[in-house]
Amino acid sequence: MLMWRPAIAPIERPRTFDAAQLQRGARVVEAGDCAVCHTRPGGQYMAGGLPLVTPFGTLYSTNITPDPQTGIGQWSLPAFERAMREGIARDGHFLYPAFPYVHYRRMSEGDIADAYAYLMSGPAVNSPAMQNRMNFPMNIRPLVSFWNLLFLHAKPLTPVAQQSEAWNRGRYLVEGPGHCAGCHSPLNLIGAEKSGESLAGGEVDGWEAPSLLGMARRANPWSTEQLVRYLRAEVVDGHGTAAGPMRPVSLSLARLPVSDAEAIAEYLLSLQTKAAITEIQPGAGSVETLDQTSGALLFASACAGCHAPAAPMREIDGRPALDRTSALQAPSARNFLKTVLEGVPATPGVPGPVMPPFAASLDNIQLAALASYLRQQARPDQPWAELSSTIEAIRQETK
Template identity: 50%
Template sequence: MNRRGLWIGAAAIIAAGLAAAAAIMYRPPIAPIAPPSPDSFDAQLKREGARVVALGDCIVCHTVKGGRPFAGGLPLATPFGTIYATNITPDPQTGIGAWSEAAFARAVRHGISRDGHLLYPAFPYVHFTRMSDRDVAAAYAYLMSREPVQASAPANELIFPLNFRPPVAFWNLLFLRTGLREADASQDAQWNRGKLLVDGLGHCASCHSPLNAIGGEKAGRAFDGGVVDGWEAPPLNAPGSAAKPWTKTQLVAYLRTGRASEHGAAAGPMLPVTRDLATVPVEDVEAIATYILSLQKRAPSEATPAVHVAAREATPAEQRGAVLFSASCAQCHGPGSPMQTIGERPTLAFSTAVNSGTPRNAVQMILNGIDWNGADAMNYMPAFTSVYDDRQIADLVAYVRDAYSTRPAWPDAEPLVAQLRKEDSAR
């Protein structure tokens, strides 16, 4: 073949590749509609939609702190930059008011906006694709019945080339598997309901799985644990660092109230999830707990026992931390404190954060605390980010680990404190 023939062949291959890429990336827009009246939806369907939206944690991601519900604007930190959640109220200009149910379903199941542009997978359509037609219709009815809010999300701040959407099409080829999943006939209805919620609407693996270099969940590593907004999302498939094995009763209580008497309190990204789950029927949460407990790679009785550390003299950091703990923490967490004797709150010896392999969550808890949530004062903890410096928080963490865990000491946490404080302030 002569040189001209080679050039023609190469051009043909390139043209075919570009045509294939265009076919993968292009999705036609769906015509806008006039916003439907909330009264046009069946009342029962809207009630079901409230349940679906709560199970999907939609308000958690689509509401900025201090903002109107579902009006978007929340910054979602990713390894590739910041994505801002969009407005999903029925405002026709800045929200989804002009979206038909077909456009909404395509976005939920395929990650494609009404106008045809590809959505970033920070929106967990790879899991929502498993939603039933009824659940999609119910969520649409509920959201389209909310108060319209005119609010545009800030522009995303992503690195090149991910600030352009076409690469998402190739990401979808790797990670998006559309459609419902068949029930497992060998399991009962509660287990299958739990699997549907955990793998689908609840999208638990999105947080509780490690991600690969391009932001997809690592193959074969579902529920092995991850990091979200600077917090450790512990593995759901192993006993891990729990000082006591989780029971179904304890897990249901934790998921519905944000606390469990033998494990501690929810904080960070998990706390608003528990507040959503408190609004759904208890049978949904029981199904979730049943399925999560079935994921265990080993039975709790086979969990790796805690490594008991021989008695030793406290380090200078632990000694300094003991003084700080006595001044700021003992009133609630010390032996005989009213929170434990009257409020029946667990000792820190049961805390997953204190017994974890990393001090990340212990540091984050001290830095950020738990926000006040109306009448639920028992889950409140003040933030100490402006009270103590990096060294003092590292000392506190060192003391708590030594005093309340039988596991080996953590390495000096001061560099981690500085890192997390910087990351938290940027959110």
Template identity: 45%
Template sequence: MKLAARIFIAALVAAALGSAGFMAFANRHASLPPLDAGVRPSFPQELVERGEQLAGLGDCAVCHTRPGGPALAGGLPLPTPFGTIYSTNITPDRETGVGAWTEQAFQRAMREGVDRHGRHLYPAFPYDHFAKATSEDVRAIYAWLMTRTAVKAPAPQNDLAFPFNIRALVAGWNLLFLDKAPLKPDPAKSEAWNQGRYYVEGLGHCGACHSPRNMLGAVRSDRPLAGGEAEGWYAPGLGAHAGAPVSWTQEALLNYLIDGWDERHGVAGGPMTAVVNQLAKQPEDVVKAIAAYLVSLQPEQPKEAADRAMAFAKDREFKQTGAAAASTDKGEAIFARACANCHRAGGQTVPLALATSLGAPDARNLVQVVLHGVQPPEGAPERSMPRFAGALNDEQVGDLVAFMRTRFSEKPAWTNVPDVVKQTRAAH
């Protein structure tokens, strides 16, 4: 974060912390009594199953499981611009998990971002989205969580710089940015549309990655789904802001969101991979509703424009020739040597000019794919690609990426590609 912004925030914080009124406001949440020890709550099987499905939609296990660690026991580091926050243990262990939490405490955490003891939780936990879920749906997730295997595992200490290590400050953040009002169904729209919006804005928390954030890390409510970021990746705009050269159809979205691959859009990579692996397990009507909702937000693409984009993509497909391999354009020569075996006219891959990453505002996703390859979602195991982090140095990646932008997109050249390459390599 910029220094001026830090100083400004620090000054605000000092003022807030000095004010008894603010601290009383921030600490107004009661510590809720624990569940009686020795009582394992039980729930109807149907509720537990519904909870499992909804927890999948909410990616609870994705964030609350560290690589190689026990499911839901927490410990995954989440880098934020303010420092690193670790996910917590949400198994029903009484001491280190949520085993002593009543349903009331759990509902409050999901809706207000406050833990059982009344402490504020950081919005790295996307409660600003989960707040839109109905209390019945939250109840089902509670039933599922409380019937999992308890694991003893304390969460690692967060690593946040002053003043962000002061939890009470989140009270101010909530005051500014947390909208707890339930979504009002739009009677003019179909039930599927309303369901789709509910999933996208609520448990699905698509905007947590796909919406831009302001200086204080809050989703900008004036630009929903206009494109955001996640773990060093650009999360492209969706709906009204979708940036794919050929507009998404409902069918293409279903392919992408369930299988992780579509013939006109390519493969789901980076942080989207885990999301797709969860969506693949959802009942099809859930993903259909999400797709219907997103497509309804898109402006109609005239047929000529779609035809033109398809023709451009076909025309720009790479032809593997001796001349290309000997090109004086260093990027083109690298492409011919390292990539054209798979990415060429007549090959098995999607024309690169159809991928959103080539037309994106910056080079991040392309550089991610070149350095780290593609580990595709479970539904598209054959769509994998090797990594080139070891085979190509930073300069070569830069040349390659610059060549690809010119060849596979009509957008202007990217600026600061060398920085993107350096940062992407360093972050891994």
């Protein structure tokens, strides 16, 4: 029984659901970021096919539409709940923990049932699973059973009586469906979150996911209003806007009631940095001496139209002063460099800031000069180290 689980009998797809349950289910699915992973760019909603690059190889997200052949159309509610809580598919095979069942198992029974109803009510899309490209030994799925023995111990969350209803709601969203620790925690050698270091900062898709501890007491602290707006994909004076892997998450949160973002903010801003935790910091390295004049000229030509103090876009679209964004205040240059190289793409039908990518128009020397100049404006006492090598590493990752 350790290396496999019995299949759960297939069923005919259920088609009749209560409208109120579907509405609740839509909210749960948004809170769980399901579409972020299960909808590839240009693909059909929830039909899978998005490549997920991990240190152990590349996984492709699966089809979770109610198609009976290639999706979950033959899954019963017990089969769906087993996948959410134990990481076991209907046919008994183990799911890789890139699917965050470690966190979803903390969800309530009602929320899981509502999510099931919502997914089953959607259009069925025939979209066969793509072949994963996992490295040995992680390409041997049954080995996931040993991973589960070590790390699959969480229980469904229960409210903390001493805390407010909003705080408990925020905790539930962060630690359950939102699975924030999946990105914002350091991982051990076999891809599990390091014990006792939840939310202390991590890495995902080449971006640094900052620590979510002590956010209210930093040198550049977050207020409740700032964090709520940031979580909802808005531009926030003093911190900028969500980019990279956080962008689609924030767009999902923007579709939820604002009370959910307020609850998450209340919970996160209550968290303190633990003395035993060393938050993720960049390694020490040499600081290059770069020509600030070149950086200033590049800013004037490429950035000032949106980000200079007198730029019209500062009023029209709320563009931030770059020296006050979290990316430029961060200890590492990585997120700033990734934002410049990749931009902030437009989302069809969704208002919000858009930034073009500069990967093709700025070479490495120019990008280093620009980063050095802007860091000097933001944190003159803490210049970024190893800029050139970081830029080269990011370029190689992109290839």
